[in-house]
Amino acid sequence: MRGIVRLCAAIGVFACAFVGRAHAAPAETYPLSKVQRGQTGYGVTTFAGTTPERFTFEVVSVVRNFLPKQDIVLVKSSDPKVQTSGFWQGMSGSPLYIDDKLVCAFSYGFRFNKIALGGCTPIEYMKKDGDAYRRNAPVQAAGKPGQPRMVIPAASSSMADWKRLTPNVDVAEAMNALGPKHRSWLLSAPLPPPLPKTSSVDGSEQTMVASVPLSISGFSAPAFSQLEKMFGDSSLVPVRAGAGGAPGKENVPNKFVMGGSIAVELIRGDMSAAAVGTVSYVDGEKVLAFGHPMFQTGETYAPVSTVYVHTVIPSAMSAFVMGSAVNEIGSLVQDRQSAIMADTGLRTPTIPVDISITTTSGKHVETGSFRVELMANKFLTPSLTGAALMNAINYYLPDRDDVTARVDSKVTVKGHEPIQFVDYMHANDGAGSVMGSVRGLRVLVPLMLNPFAPVQIERVEMKVDLRFEANFGEIKEIKIPAGELVPGERNTLKVLMSTWDGKDIIEDVPVDVPASLAGNIVTLEVTSGDSAKLDAAPPVDLPSLMAAFRRLLPGNVWAVTLYPADEGVALDGKLVRDLPASAVDKLRPQSHTHRAQAYKPIARTIAAAKRVVEGSSTMLVRVRDAR
Known part of the structure; x- marks a missing residue:
């Protein structure tokens, strides 16, 4: 049968x-x-x-x-x-x-x-x-009595929900779990568990x-x-x-x-x-x-x-x-x-998503917009928002041509300051790469699966500027003119890059070297901002999670990072740097808790780039002794 x-x-x-x-x-x-x-x-x-x-x-x-x-x-x-x-x-x-x-x-x-x-x-x-018990009590909507009542779901998530994304409460790991930045993450984000087969x-x-x-x-x-x-x-x-x-x-x-x-x-x-x-x-x-x-x-x-x-x-x-x-x-x-059960005396809020698109090819400029409303659901909202943006970009970018994109995104969360990003990216394979790089979309997944407190997304806005050009460079090599770094000063690196047409160019990139690193050997990393390791403590509550989101960097800046051998501690969601070894041992957690965690401190310099940056390069380098 x-x-x-x-x-x-x-x-x-x-x-x-x-x-x-x-x-x-x-x-x-x-x-x-x-x-x-x-x-x-x-x-x-x-x-x-x-x-x-x-x-x-x-x-x-x-x-x-x-x-x-x-x-x-x-x-x-x-x-x-x-x-x-x-x-x-x-x-x-x-x-x-x-x-x-x-x-x-x-x-x-x-x-x-x-x-x-x-x-x-x-x-x-x-x-x-x-007749199953309802956790969420409806409230009377503004207007005349007898109108439908509004219900605001308490869309809280559990640690089990978060662990479907990553085993640790770490923002960088959560973002990385969605896959490479220039690829669609729709198939990586958790969805409601499938129904068991019978x-x-x-x-x-x-x-x-x-x-x-x-x-x-x-x-x-x-x-x-x-x-x-x-x-x-x-x-x-x-x-x-x-x-x-x-x-x-x-x-x-x-x-x-x-x-x-x-x-x-x-x-x-x-x-x-x-x-x-x-x-x-x-x-x-x-x-x-x-x-x-x-x-x-x-x-x-x-x-x-x-x-x-x-x-x-x-x-x-x-x-x-x-x-x-x-x-x-x-x-x-x-x-x-x-069965499913509905209540005709209730209404539930949706999430407005506004998408505006501008495409530029030479002197030709075309604009358009899309407006949708989404079901508010911790599993479905992020993926549906990503699908909506991908669809909007596909409409204006049907061919897989070289495009440089700027995307301004804004996520409004009730009771908090909006989370805003400006992303720059290069793509030659259509809308998936552009959508996959938008931080305003990526953060929706860990935000709605966070184990700390319920969140109510009030609006998502995205402004996309597509230019049919290939203004990007891929990092090939780092050169230090003096052979070593000078402590307490701004140093200048020479970064060799390869452009889209195979030409080599050199850009001067600054790096500030703390005086405290004098005489040390450090790891020097040069990368695009959106590929840089997140410099934020593991979150312990919703405010520290949102603060970590705001430290994510775009793809049109240089992120030059120095990794010393010293250790620091992340304490209650804040970074405590340059501690002596005895203090680190005192603060090191003796049980499985997120209150205090060992943390490798870094020194980072952010500088504007002339183009979208791809790739990264690292090297060991000596910092000159103090004089």
Whole structure:
């Protein structure tokens, strides 16, 4: 038998009441204990537009303990409406009735199936998961009483979340874990853990998988490919679906109904990504949908919207629905094993992302902008922001030509001064290299996974200036004219560089040598600012983490670093340099704590470069004795 596939269609919260019951009492339910082989009934789902339609089904069997402490009902359908497509992705959550009573929500199907056969989740499990305890209490939004309340998720992360990035609480290690600076890091950032695979009904080697159509619009082919890879280990399956909603105001639903479609919006605006599925049950403001999880991440918040269904796309492997989110009317609250739950009386904030692009080629200048809003989620927000910037750059930089880029980025965090960067980089392989170098994006990953305190990102802004030129140089060799460094003075180094056309050039680079290094042999390192080792203590709280971010350097400066043999200590997030050995021994931690840590002190000189700098070079050098 084929492996079961969750035809879940959506990252969102689907809840509704059947067409004529929007304001009626909750649907009466049929007990699982009475379900038997051969019983018949009808289901409700949306084949096109916004109006749910009936289809007939027959009970095949009840499979006990299909998931931990959860049974499912196997059903089949010979209804002509599903003969061409079978059960499809996005149909998950469709309510099924026996004797006009709600028994379950369609949730699983088989790939490559010759008949419409699948499984549905009993409503009693879904109602139980929908009543799970909420940690976040909503607050009344500004405006008139009766308006939707706002919920601000406490998006705190744990040490376990941080360790998915790097084992140590170290900013440099966290940034390095995302990969080289000039490469896309979208596939390196942690995402929600994939759903565990479960055994198929007949015990074959094939396993049940979740398959949630993620309706994508406004993304170029390279960016779409990145999204496919990003969600490759998850239940989300990106599909081209288009945005813009329903054709005509009369087709825009303003409430959830049972059997109607629902969408969870990850990103919306000039680009969009929304998971589409079906509403199973509506009880006042509470809506249940899917009949299975999206990520099974428990209490989770995201905007949920009604959907206009364009059509169902038949497929021999697995059909799927093509739909567009049209009207936000609630917030996702729970993402549990048997269902997702939404609340139409809540709204959850999104993160505005503003991207402006300027391209210059000779005298030709072109400008453009993109504005999107993102789901606020510690795992998804950084990667979705990176995908949005990559997509914007791809639009203006479709060819893989030499380009020098300047990117001004600003991350506004509630209760803190904004984190701002100006990055300079060279790329000859398209948008991935440019996006991968933007520090304002890279810091989002450790910032939102930090184990110290919750953060609320209020806005992300990026201004990109692309110039079709190759103004960069790669470091080849360091030369010290005097043969040694003079202590207590500014020395000048000669740095040999190779340009893009193979020519060698020499730049004078300054280095300040502390008088305390007289008579020592030190390691001299010359590199670009964005390749230099971070000169900051390991963070111990959110302020020290953000302070470390602000010490990250751009790629158009020289970073000349002297590494002496002495040791220092990082104490409570601050660097204590030039300590005697006895003091270092006293402060060295005797247990596993971040309060005091050994630290190698450095002396660093930062100087402006005439071009984007690539590469690095090191050498041992003597510092002249004091006179």
